[in-house]
Amino acid sequence: MDGTSIAIVLLFVIAIFSSMPNQPPGQAPSEVVGPRSELFKVTISAADIPPANYFIPPGQNLESNICDFITAYARPANRGYAPQIAGAIMKYSQEYDVNPRLLTALIARESRFNPQAVSSHGALGLGQLLPQTASSMGAEDAFDVDQNVKATTRYLKYLLDKWQDENMQVPLALASYLAGPNAIKQTTGLSDSTHGYVADILQLYNRI
DSSP states (O other): OOHHHHHHHHHHHHHHHHHSOSSOTTOOOSBOOSTTGGGOBTTSOGGGOOOSSOOOOTTOOHHHHHHHHHHHHSOGGGGGGHHHHHHHHHHHHHHTTOOHHHHHHHHHHHHTTOTTOBOTTOOBTTTTBOHHHHHHTTOSOTTSHHHHHHHHHHHHHHHHHHTTTSTTHHHHHHHHHHHOHHHHHHOSSOOHHHHHHHHHHHHHHTTO
């Protein structure tokens, strides 16, 4: 074989190896397979995703469990709101067909159950809704427990419905709650903070 033939063979071999995935043999893909697979890494697996809809396991007093979780998780100054918040969560999660544990975990992550919480970006109350969002969801007073929980539930339901045909409906809805649905639709990947936000809520969910 002359020098030219050897060079052609070497270029062919290099081309084959360069086209192979840069991933160790036997390692699972780092992204979840599905319509929006590019958005979520394997650290949020399908097995970790809770149901989106209203559900109470048979024989379980979920309102009591949620009240106990709020009492344990909230700061001492806000623990007295636990029964009121738990009651509102159960009421509106059923009305809007939203998983009450998911709603509870979201509020825990957003405000730690502080009805008077105000973020540096001007987000208000338990669900940390921006004034425009709170108003559009029917909350005239975003610091009112009942109004804020209702508006938060309505907004979460709106986001869940936006992603209802996706196999990662709940994580996509939660990410949209933080970053906005348009940002999630346009992105080719989640930032660490958005991914961490979803993971935080799922961890809280499992504590209720």
